[in-house]
Amino acid sequence: MGLFTSNPLPDPVSDSAPPVDEHPLRIAAVLEHLRHSADTRITHPRRFRAGQLRALEKMLAERTGEFVDALNQDLGKGATEAKFSEIDVVRAEIDHAQKHLAEWMDSTSVKVPLALQPAIAKVEPRPLGVVLIIGPWNYPLQLMLAPLVAAIAAGNAALLKPSELAPVTSGVLAKLLPMYLDSRVYAVVEGGVDTATELLAARWDHIFYTGGEKVARIVAQAAATHLTPTTLELGGKSPAVVDNHLLPTAKRLAYAKFMNAGQTCVAPDYVLSFADTDALINRLGQAITSFYGKDPINHQDFGRIISRNHFDRLVSMLDSGDVSHGGDYDEQTLRIAPTIMRNVDLDSPLMTEEIFGPILPVIEVSSFDEALEFIAARPSPLAAYLMSESPRLQSIFSDRVRAGAIVHNAPLAQMVIPSLPFGGVGASGMGSYHGKFGFDRLSQIRSELSKTTVIDTLSAIYPPYTWAKRKIIDRLL
Incomplete structure (x- = not known):
């Protein structure tokens, strides 16, 4: 759901809000x-x-x-x-x-x-x-x-x-x-x-x-x-495929993921890494610290989770793998620190549902082709990101990935260009x-056609269809 989307109509059981006076x-x-x-x-x-x-x-x-x-x-x-x-x-x-x-x-x-x-x-x-x-x-x-x-x-x-x-x-x-x-x-x-x-x-x-x-x-x-x-x-679960572990890559991913405490529909939902995954995770941690300090839960530029139900849902996801960075949370303020996870359970809600929060799973794959197959096996996302300087990989990614938007090296940037369409495909919109x-x-x-009646040029196509009229129709149409 938009730069930034969520579920505006809550489930009355799991996401109820205070009663509102209906008229x-x-x-x-x-x-x-x-x-x-x-x-x-x-x-x-x-x-x-x-x-x-x-x-x-x-x-x-x-x-x-x-x-x-x-x-x-x-x-x-x-x-x-x-x-x-x-x-x-x-x-x-x-x-x-x-x-x-x-x-x-x-x-x-x-x-x-x-x-x-x-x-x-x-x-x-x-x-x-x-x-x-x-x-x-x-x-x-x-x-x-x-x-x-x-x-x-x-x-x-x-x-x-x-x-x-x-x-x-x-x-x-x-x-x-x-x-x-x-x-x-x-x-x-x-x-x-x-x-x-x-x-x-x-x-x-x-x-x-x-x-x-x-x-x-x-x-x-x-x-x-x-x-x-x-x-x-x-x-949907917008993927980010990474073939380098440079700090600019980590900063752009961390920025896109943790803005609005991860509650952004086009945020990278998970990372597929076929580069040096350890180095990438370290760089992501460095980027988080540079953005929000060592105590991000209390940082003025880091937001909170919208409701207790969403908070509880996200906290439960922390058990779906190993926490490599972050993992702290505050039940009173509904804040969850920016968190990087690896060795995640691919069958858990962390990987089968849109996370919509400040948790980023990093999944190691053996090759670019494996990353593409991983994405293709899942519903089409709202956006798909490739963090690579390779024109060849960019061309293949654009050709083979089905998503609402394809972005190379600048996650979320597509949202601020009014002349670009924003929308999903399949399950993403x-x-x-x-x-x-x-x-x-x-x-x-709307189509509009205007023709005069002063000269009836349509008479050639009126019945009965003589041999001569058929010839005229064949030539005109």
């Missing part, structure tokens, strides 16, 4: 209000869309402090990380959309076959209507607002449902969004599983869900009732967004 009648009224406003086409003009994008950017600029504080309360994120990984990513998306909006909205002329001339044909992006955006808890601001940027740019109305597991950020969004955006067409509804269930029962023109595979199946089933198209941004890809995803790409 079914209010939700129905909000839906009716948004639908009515969308039908009046107020979101269609480019001027309106551009104005709403500016308003969203203004909110992020003026309210940075409130969002940073909320993210710290929900996830223990330091101010710098919160700003660049959540706020700045969205602002880059807004800036990119503002620069290209007119170009994206333009229709494209299409060549008309001789048999239909004279005529004019074109392809034109049109708003879908009302979009439901369901966001996760791990990047509760960025993964709510980046899809909203796409929805606004595409001319849609939208309802946002933030994760109840990040209640402070959810509350700030619910408070601030109506103060900056047009409340006729954009709304926030807070709540838990009951709220999400009610929202999914309604008819939408598109559902954009960021989360885990389990809930994605529920979303897809609900959407199928109304034949509603969906975008599913999921996760359906559909992509960011930049024009998000605009197109939340638009109807």
